[in-house]
Amino acid sequence: MDAVPILKLGSTLLVSIQIDLQDQTALQLQEDLAERITQTGARGVLIDISGLEIVDSFIGRMLSSIAGISRVLDATTVVVGMRPAVAITMVELGLSLDGVRTALDVEKGLRMLRPADTTSPEALLLGLDADRA
Amino acid sequence: MPGADAARLAEILESRRADISATWLDAVIAELRGRTTRSEAEREQGEILDALLGGLRNGGLRLTEPAFDGLRSLLAELSATRARLGFTPRETAIGVLALKEGLYALAADDQGTALGELTALVRLVDDLGLFTFESFAAAREGIIAEQAEQLLELSTPVVKLWEGVVAVPLVGTLDSARTQVVMEKLLQTLVDTGSEHAIIDITGVPAVDTQVAQHLLKTVVAARLMGAECTISGIRPQIAQTIVALGIEFGDISTKATLADALVAALRANGAAKPAVA
Amino acid sequence: MTAVEPDTAQRLPITTDGDVVRVRQAVRALAQGARLSLVDQTKLVTAASELARNTLIYGGGGEAVLSELADGRRTGVRVEFRDDGPGIPDLDQAMTDGWTSGSGLGLGLSGARRLVEQFAIDTAPGAGTRVTIASWSR
Numbered sequence: 001m002d003a004v005p006i007l008k009l010g011s012t013l014l015v016s017i018q019i020d021l022q023d024q025t026a027l028q029l030q031e032d033l034a035e036r037i038t039q040t041g042a043r044g045v046l047i048d049i050s051g052l053e054i055v056d057s058f059i060g061r062m063l064s065s066i067a068g069i070s071r072v073l074d075a076t077t078v079v080v081g082m083r084p085a086v087a088i089t090m091v092e093l094g095l096s097l098d099g100v101r102t103a104l105d106v107e108k109g110l111r112m113l114r115p116a117d118t119t120s121p122e123a124l125l126l127g128l129d130a131d132r133a
Numbered sequence: 134m135p136g137a138d139a140a141r142l143a144e145i146l147e148s149r150r151a152d153i154s155a156t157w158l159d160a161v162i163a164e165l166r167g168r169t170t171r172s173e174a175e176r177e178q179g180e181i182l183d184a185l186l187g188g189l190r191n192g193g194l195r196l197t198e199p200a201f202d203g204l205r206s207l208l209a210e211l212s213a214t215r216a217r218l219g220f221t222p223r224e225t226a227i228g229v230l231a232l233k234e235g236l237y238a239l240a241a242d243d244q245g246t247a248l249g250e251l252t253a254l255v256r257l258v259d260d261l262g263l264f265t266f267e268s269f270a271a272a273r274e275g276i277i278a279e280q281a282e283q284l285l286e287l288s289t290p291v292v293k294l295w296e297g298v299v300a301v302p303l304v305g306t307l308d309s310a311r312t313q314v315v316m317e318k319l320l321q322t323l324v325d326t327g328s329e330h331a332i333i334d335i336t337g338v339p340a341v342d343t344q345v346a347q348h349l350l351k352t353v354v355a356a357r358l359m360g361a362e363c364t365i366s367g368i369r370p371q372i373a374q375t376i377v378a379l380g381i382e383f384g385d386i387s388t389k390a391t392l393a394d395a396l397v398a399a400l401r402a403n404g405a406a407k408p409a410v411a
Numbered sequence: 412m413t414a415v416e417p418d419t420a421q422r423l424p425i426t427t428d429g430d431v432v433r434v435r436q437a438v439r440a441l442a443q444g445a446r447l448s449l450v451d452q453t454k455l456v457t458a459a460s461e462l463a464r465n466t467l468i469y470g471g472g473g474e475a476v477l478s479e480l481a482d483g484r485r486t487g488v489r490v491e492f493r494d495d496g497p498g499i500p501d502l503d504q505a506m507t508d509g510w511t512s513g514s515g516l517g518l519g520l521s522g523a524r525r526l527v528e529q530f531a532i533d534t535a536p537g538a539g540t541r542v543t544i545a546s547w548s549r
Binding site: 079080082083084085087088090091092097101102103104105108109 | 359
């Protein structure tokens with residue numbers, strides 16, 4: 001089972017889910033993130049789900065949990081890149097992603113997390129501490 | 134024994150192929166004058182006869198039998214092509230049914246074709262005719278469904294009003310299917326243009342029923358889930374009354390009287406969110 | 412459920428987490444082949460994911476049977492989830508249990524039903540569960 005990598009962009013943790021997520025992998029990600037936030041004192045968590053073809057109740061709960069755990073650890077979570085078909089399905093299913101803020105893409109998500117920061121995402125990436133989980 | 138009969142039928146067709154083909158071809162050309170060339174018709178006929186003979190030699194007597202799988206696909210393909218080219222049902226079926234003209238000629242001569250054998254052949258050709266017609270009808274229905282979908286696509290234009298703001302001016306009566314298409318298209322456009330604001334203007338919509346209102350609501354919620362905001366503008370008094378009467382909760386969904394108002398609101402929201410430029 | 416004989420049937424075991432993912436992928440492939448719209452595909456796969464998980468967690472493991480459907484005009488996909496688990500004691504209640512985005516203990520059957528065109532469930536305490544869903548091209 002491959003763990004989902006967590007990248008660090010300054011005080012923001014970035015997670016990009018590119019694979020078809022098994023339940024165990026999702027739970028592992030939750031744990032890993034909680035640890036990394038504590039370790040690094042991160043203030044923001046950005047989760048890119050543009051690679052997810054579906055978001056079912058389990059993944060939905062995972063996202064809400066991550067947001068809740070981050071909040072307790074004094075960090076903000078933003079989920080970005082939700083596909084239209086996924087959004088429509090979630091509405092039909094009645095999944096509401098409580099406590100999760102969302103943005104259209106990584107750039108907008110980062111802007112939401114670091115409004116005072118005018119550095120471009122590219123510049124941030126170049127100065128990136130690429131520690132992986 | 135069905136096997137023996139099929140072999141006998143194949144024998145008859147094979148030995149009288151030239152005559153049958155000629156009579157068949159003449160009948161087809163007479164009907165389809167201008168619609169097809171002689172050589173084209175001849176080629177098609179040849180293909181059908183070959184497939185028919187093949188099936189008979191494999192022991193088949195009715196078109197539904199596996200022995201005639203090849204003939205059925207050939208006919209289905211021919212019918213689908215005819216349907217796409219706009220042939221009428223008659224023009225399509227006649228190409229096959231005219232084979233009977235060739236067969237009737239067999240009865241008139243004295244080469245000993247038994248009535249039973251002729252009947253079996255004619256029955257088989259009737260099968261072909263019916264199948265051809267059914268395939269044609271199915272192909273036509275498929276084309277109509279495709280066109281309806283394209284029409285639906287074309288009649289729901291999503292426009293970019295400003296940087297970060299897209300709008301869908303809906304006009305005419307909305308039905309469930311159309312509203313769903315609008316919903317999907319609008320959400321996709323948000324992603325494609327990186328816009329965070331969508332405006333659905335229903336000034337041009339005379340009436341809204343529960344289903345349509347629910348679809349609109351779902352669109353707004355879905356846009357929010359994706360990280361964008363959706364405003365509904367142009368709600369006329371009658372529609373407002375209907376919505377309330379139907380007990381539909383609009384909750385905190387943003388509504389504006391006009392498209393212009395919605396645009397101003399969206400631009401304000403955009404401006405407020407912009408980070409300070411260095 | 413339509414009385415149409417499935418052209419092909421694919422049986423997939425559901426005994427691990429990884430199996431749930433494989434079921435999703437197989438359903439997605441069939442839905443694409445049956446030319447369901449992207450949204451309908453997504454809905455079907457999401458419903459399948461929910462039901463596969465139910466089979467694994469509440470049913471103690473089981474299998475999914477996938478078939479392609481055709482009625483002459485439209486094409487579709489049918490997925491049947493079977494387990495020999497404890498069965499669902501109060502089906503009416505299970506079918507009306509709403510989702511909670513928090514702990515979400517419900518089976519989410521009502522949600523899954525909204526996502527597909529046809530839905531049927533056959534269950535009894537001690538007799539296992541069989542849920543069948545199907546969606547068609549437009």
